[in-house]
Amino acid sequence: MTQQLLKIRGLKIEGKSDEIWNPIVNGIDLDLKKGEVLGLIGESGAGKSTVGLAAMGFTRDGCRISGGLVEFAGIDLVTASAAVKRGMLGKRIAYVAQSAAASFNPAHRLMDQHTEAPTQHGLQLKADSELDGIELYRRLRLPDPDNIGFRYPHQVSGGQLQRAMTAMAMSCRPDLIIFDEPTTALDVTTQIEVLAAIRDIVEQFDTAAIYITHDLAVVAQMADRIKVLLRGDEVEEADTRNMLTDPKEDYTKSLWAVRSFQRPSKPAVLKGATPIVSLKNVSAAYGKSPVLFDVDFEIHAGRTVAVVGESGSGKSTAARCITGLLPPKQGHIEFNGEALPLDYRKRSKEQLRQAQMIYQMADTALNPRSRIGDIIGRPVQFYSGLTGPAKRKRVEELLVQIEMEPSQYIDRLPGELSGGQKQRIGIARALAAEPQFIICDEVTSALDQLVAEGILKLLAQLQDDLGLSYMFITHDLATVRAISDEVVVMKDGRVVEQGPKAEMFRPPHHPYTDLLLSSVPEMDPDWLTNLLKIRGVDNIGDAAVQKM
Amino acid sequence: MSWWIYLILILTTTGAVAWVFRFAGQQLTENRPFYRDMPFVIAFGYVFGGVVLVGAMIYYLQSTDKNGVPAAGVIFFRWAVQGFVGFAIAAYLFRLFGRYVGTAGTRKLFGSMPLTAAFGVLVIIIYAAVSIFAGAIAPHGQEEILAGSNIVPGGNPLLGGNPEFPLGTDQIGRDIYSRLIYGAQNTVGIAFATTCLAFFVGGSLGFLASILGGWIDQLLSRAVDVLMAIPALIFALLLMTIASVWSNQLGIDRTIFMILIIAMIDSTRVYRLSRAVGQNIVVMDYIEAAKLRGEGMGYLIFKEILPNALAPLLAEFGLRFCFVFLTIASLSFLGVGIQPPLADWGTMVKDLSQFINFAAFAPNVATAPLLAAGAIALLTVAVNFVVDWMLHKSSGLKD
Numbered sequence: 001m002t003q004q005l006l007k008i009r010g011l012k013i014e015g016k017s018d019e020i021w022n023p024i025v026n027g028i029d030l031d032l033k034k035g036e037v038l039g040l041i042g043e044s045g046a047g048k049s050t051v052g053l054a055a056m057g058f059t060r061d062g063c064r065i066s067g068g069l070v071e072f073a074g075i076d077l078v079t080a081s082a083a084v085k086r087g088m089l090g091k092r093i094a095y096v097a098q099s100a101a102a103s104f105n106p107a108h109r110l111m112d113q114h115t116e117a118p119t120q121h122g123l124q125l126k127a128d129s130e131l132d133g134i135e136l137y138r139r140l141r142l143p144d145p146d147n148i149g150f151r152y153p154h155q156v157s158g159g160q161l162q163r164a165m166t167a168m169a170m171s172c173r174p175d176l177i178i179f180d181e182p183t184t185a186l187d188v189t190t191q192i193e194v195l196a197a198i199r200d201i202v203e204q205f206d207t208a209a210i211y212i213t214h215d216l217a218v219v220a221q222m223a224d225r226i227k228v229l230l231r232g233d234e235v236e237e238a239d240t241r242n243m244l245t246d247p248k249e250d251y252t253k254s255l256w257a258v259r260s261f262q263r264p265s266k267p268a269v270l271k272g273a274t275p276i277v278s279l280k281n282v283s284a285a286y287g288k289s290p291v292l293f294d295v296d297f298e299i300h301a302g303r304t305v306a307v308v309g310e311s312g313s314g315k316s317t318a319a320r321c322i323t324g325l326l327p328p329k330q331g332h333i334e335f336n337g338e339a340l341p342l343d344y345r346k347r348s349k350e351q352l353r354q355a356q357m358i359y360q361m362a363d364t365a366l367n368p369r370s371r372i373g374d375i376i377g378r379p380v381q382f383y384s385g386l387t388g389p390a391k392r393k394r395v396e397e398l399l400v401q402i403e404m405e406p407s408q409y410i411d412r413l414p415g416e417l418s419g420g421q422k423q424r425i426g427i428a429r430a431l432a433a434e435p436q437f438i439i440c441d442e443v444t445s446a447l448d449q450l451v452a453e454g455i456l457k458l459l460a461q462l463q464d465d466l467g468l469s470y471m472f473i474t475h476d477l478a479t480v481r482a483i484s485d486e487v488v489v490m491k492d493g494r495v496v497e498q499g500p501k502a503e504m505f506r507p508p509h510h511p512y513t514d515l516l517l518s519s520v521p522e523m524d525p526d527w528l529t530n531l532l533k534i535r536g537v538d539n540i541g542d543a544a545v546q547k548m
Numbered sequence: 549m550s551w552w553i554y555l556i557l558i559l560t561t562t563g564a565v566a567w568v569f570r571f572a573g574q575q576l577t578e579n580r581p582f583y584r585d586m587p588f589v590i591a592f593g594y595v596f597g598g599v600v601l602v603g604a605m606i607y608y609l610q611s612t613d614k615n616g617v618p619a620a621g622v623i624f625f626r627w628a629v630q631g632f633v634g635f636a637i638a639a640y641l642f643r644l645f646g647r648y649v650g651t652a653g654t655r656k657l658f659g660s661m662p663l664t665a666a667f668g669v670l671v672i673i674i675y676a677a678v679s680i681f682a683g684a685i686a687p688h689g690q691e692e693i694l695a696g697s698n699i700v701p702g703g704n705p706l707l708g709g710n711p712e713f714p715l716g717t718d719q720i721g722r723d724i725y726s727r728l729i730y731g732a733q734n735t736v737g738i739a740f741a742t743t744c745l746a747f748f749v750g751g752s753l754g755f756l757a758s759i760l761g762g763w764i765d766q767l768l769s770r771a772v773d774v775l776m777a778i779p780a781l782i783f784a785l786l787l788m789t790i791a792s793v794w795s796n797q798l799g800i801d802r803t804i805f806m807i808l809i810i811a812m813i814d815s816t817r818v819y820r821l822s823r824a825v826g827q828n829i830v831v832m833d834y835i836e837a838a839k840l841r842g843e844g845m846g847y848l849i850f851k852e853i854l855p856n857a858l859a860p861l862l863a864e865f866g867l868r869f870c871f872v873f874l875t876i877a878s879l880s881f882l883g884v885g886i887q888p889p890l891a892d893w894g895t896m897v898k899d900l901s902q903f904i905n906f907a908a909f910a911p912n913v914a915t916a917p918l919l920a921a922g923a924i925a926l927l928t929v930a931v932n933f934v935v936d937w938m939l940h941k942s943s944g945l946k947d
Contacts, residue, residue, distance in 0.1 A: 081584055081585060082585045323840055324840075325836065325839075325840070344839070344840055347842075349842050352840060352841060352842045356840075357836075357837065357840060359833040359837070361833065364832045364833045364834065365832075365833035365834055365837060366834055367832075367834045367852055367855070367856065368856065369855035369856050369858075370851075370855070378841075379841055382841055382842070382843070383841075429837070433841070
């Protein structure tokens with residue numbers, strides 16, 4: 001019989017807000033055997049990170065474990081003294097955080113941070129620990145493993161940092177590692193590399209792991225079993241294959257169904273029609289470093305153009321050129337066939353009105369000290385000159401359009417809304433100007449899948465009702481599939497490939513498009529294994545991009 | 549035995565008691581985490597705090613009366629404790645009052661208010677009332693020279709006081725009580741005007757620099773750097789010397805010059821803060837959205853940036869008010885600030901300062917200069933308490 005490693009029974013956690021303790025987790029049971037990987041999934045606020053941390057007997061500030069048992073290797077971590085826990089953490093239980101960049105101390109070299117745990121716990125001398133670190137870096141397939149440890153965190157890329165953090169968690173050969181969304185902030189081609197590396201090393205050392213994520217396709221590759229959480233309660237738990245093919249609960253089924261939203265594709269654009277927006281040979285630079293080279297694409301009336309690419313590909317910069325925040329060095333931008341002034345300060349009010357923008361982070365896109373009625377009311381007043389009751393009526397209309405009850409929300413502050421609602425307010429503010437064209441900059445990437453789907457459906461609906469054109473910037477190919485009519489693929493500031501959606505998702509592809517498409521995890525639990533078989537470990541992710 | 553043997557004895561006893569305290573706690577509460585994870589130094593701190601408290605009580609209650617006059621140190625300590633307790637009770641009552649009277653908004657505000665902030669608000673209200681109604685409250689005029697000079701505060705004829713002048717009179721026979729009240733009007737009023745001016749100038753320039761950036765930002769910031777490089781008080785003294793010549797030539801009151809000079813020096817600090825705060829706000833997407841809408845500079849500064857910068861600026865306002873206030877008092881103390889016969893707390897401290905030497909054998913006499921100094925200290929402490937509370941509130945709202 002395999003050994004029981006972690007046993008959680010009736011775990012209850014409370015969080016303090018406004019001097020009141022509110023339940024966050026209400027009675028979770030969890031079992032983990034040695035060498036087993038458990039996937040914890042759920043939306044934000046489901047309590048998955050809280051449970052993950054509680055498996056180490058730890059809670060965030062303002063939280064407390066109010067009941068239950070967390071037994072790790074026979075020791076109850078809830079009642080264990082600080083000294084006992086200090087002896088366990090890092091040595092027998094390790095933690096890998098979502099943002100490696102924020103979790104490494106920027107003032108110390110990677111290796112010095114790597115060797116800290118083994119030397120502090122008295123397991124190894126520093127020199128031995130360094131040799132071991134180099135070995136781990138090699139196994140995680142980090143480039144130049146002999147020397148990479150002697151760099152500082154800022155000298156290493158995001159994906160490499162995440163792998164270095166996994167190596168650090170491995171430094172004491174713990175029995176259990178808790179991975180808290182380790183690939184969420186990474187590009188798909190980087191993510192696949194990190195996933196392959198993590199899976200490999202966890203198998204090699206027979207380490208048990210709790211893998212926390214909101215991405216079902218990722219967890220399908222990593223976990224032996226999956227546990228679904230919803231608002232602090234367990235929904236269901238089953239083996240990965242059973243869970244994917246035969247979910248029992250409605251909530252789980254709805255999670256599985258999310259990726260199926262796809263709007264019908266539109267007929268091809270008429271030849272010779274004037275596009276709403278067209279970029280002609282646009283090149284741009286931040287100061288002296290060039291970021292866009294000869295970018296050229298068109299957006300037609302009533303259509304959605306998805307601009308796809310990884311971070312640093314210049315897709316957001318293209319949007320900044322269109323809005324005039326970053327005047328291009330060369331080329332020009334036409335709106336309905338007329339050339340726009342390159343700098344937004346030189347554009348007329350009417351020109352500014354026609355192109356609106358929706359931002360990725362709704363938190364920073366809405367003034368936290370303005371009420372919803374003022375946020376939406378200001379563009380209404382500014383462009384159409386409505387005031388008083390007429391303005392309020394228009395704001396209420398707009399709130400109805402984005403499916404929010406006016407009387408309930410009009411006097412609220414942005415901080416009193418959920419993430420999806422804030423994003424809807426962002427949409428309403430753009431609509432208030434009655435534009436023809438809206439730039440959506442990663443509007444769904446900060447949202448949970450169900451909420452994101454709602455936003456996509458709303459945008460599609462608004463497009464049908466108002467004849468809007470969208471430039472949809474995203475790195476998520478599932479979103480592209482769901483909403484776009486045309487696709488523009490960008491890499492390193494250049495357009496690699498563009499065309500109608502149907503063509504883009506059908507071979508033959510440009511090699512980069514092919515790599516992007518093949519790197520998106522699928523719900524099939526064998527997907528990563530098969531892909532590695534076909535491509536080989538050295539031909540996935542960033543390594544493959546670099547060969548291009 | 550010399551004093552250090554006492555010290556070692558006290559420390560070892562405290563340490564032993566601390567160990568017993570922690571051990572007893574662990575046994576009696578069946579190893580509750582509070583006692584279980586308590587480091588020794590913390591236990592030592594608890595016991596040491598208790599020892600200090602007991603010591604203070606013994607010191608407070610000792611009777612060293614000789615001819616009705618207790619030892620100087622004891623009586624000042626007693627006043628401090630009485631003031632502390634008295635203000636605490638007053639603040640508590642004031643908060644209780646605020647919780648049951650007023651609109652729903654103010655009642656909620658008082659509900660979450662810590663006692664220190666209630667004390668601060670109460671003191672500020674009292675100061676404001678006194679300075680506004682100074683003419684009605686004060687029994688005598690601030691320039692009025694009355695019967696006797698150097699009457700000791702306390703109103704006890706046996707100790708050289710006079711019941712007619714409860715806080716005594718100064719060297720030329722002006723009533724200190726009346727002058728304190730008028731001093732509130734002069735010193736606090738001028739300090740408030742100066743701080744407002746400093747904030748208006750520094751705040752608008754700082755936000756402007758953060759929005760525009762580029763050479764305007766460079767020009768303003770470097771100019772501010774130069775001004776800040778000169779020690780503030782020396783700079784103010786220098787400028788006041790020049791201003792006194794001008795005020796004679798032009799016939800403009802020297803106080804106007806003082807307001808302008810202090811406002812200019814302090815606006816550099818406000819500029820730095822508002823520029824730093826502004827720079828964090830102008831990179832937000834909602835500012836970009838407003839710019840792309842075509843909004844003008846005024847809307848950006850007052851509607852988008854200012855509401856979000858209000859919390860740190862208000863906190864700075866409180867601190868800056870204290871500094872301005874102290875600068876005015878220092879300038880008056882040095883003789884270039886508010887000019888006699890106008891009553892001013894700084895000047896009052898200066899005029900009566902030689903009486904401090906009497907503290908050792910005649911505490912009542914030494915109180916005379918301390919009254920004005922105490923008035924300054926009380927307001928400074930009160931304003932800082934309110935500022936702390938505002939900072940806490942604003943940081944709590946953000947997450």
